[in-house]
Amino acid sequence: MDNIAKTLQGDHKSCRNNIRAIHDALDVIGGKWKISIIACLTFNAMRYSELLKEVEGISGKMLSRELKELEANQLITREVLSTHPIMVRYALTPYGKSLQPLTLTIAQWGINHRKRIISGFK
Template sequence: MAEIKHEHEACKKTILAVHDAMDVLGGKWKISIVASLGFGKKRYSEILKDVTGISGKMLSRELKDMEANLLVNRYVIDTKPVTVEYELTPYGHKLKSVIKNLADWGNLHRKTIMGK
């Protein structure tokens, strides 16, 4: 009986942790933005090109939220016109393995479902 209770508690803790992660990374765009920045520092316009379908307004909102959650650093470079670059923080880089595993599963799923 103690083993079942321990498993139940472990399950609850796992689900809570997943909920916490999804609160930060949930939605349609954040995972794609992290994936884009996983390839290095990028300008706003480069991220906008990478993440097909996102609007400029939504990208701005998501980047601000990700900056508040310590996933992304924003750098303003004093050029004319001003250049703004984004990159993953060391904390944000911890998501790269999650993104790789998710991409690997997505490729497997595509092959499984579509045979491609």
């Protein structure tokens, strides 16, 4: 068992600390769109218009809001490109890249869950 798992196990106080840590994490990456944006940027830096196309269902206003919050939490960088017209490219920071294992784990869980539901809980 790794150190993180050992830290997360334990008594009632540890449970409370775990819940607080989960709430802290969800405050930063929670909601319908943030983890999807992070997952997209895990593979490549993307322009705003590319993210808008890739994250199905998100509005431009919501994407702008989520990108600002992710930038404020130091998970992404915003680079204004000197092109005409001006384009903006977003990329994960090294800190943001630390979320890649989480996004891959969530994606795998989602794949398995979808299979389970489709197969009738077998």
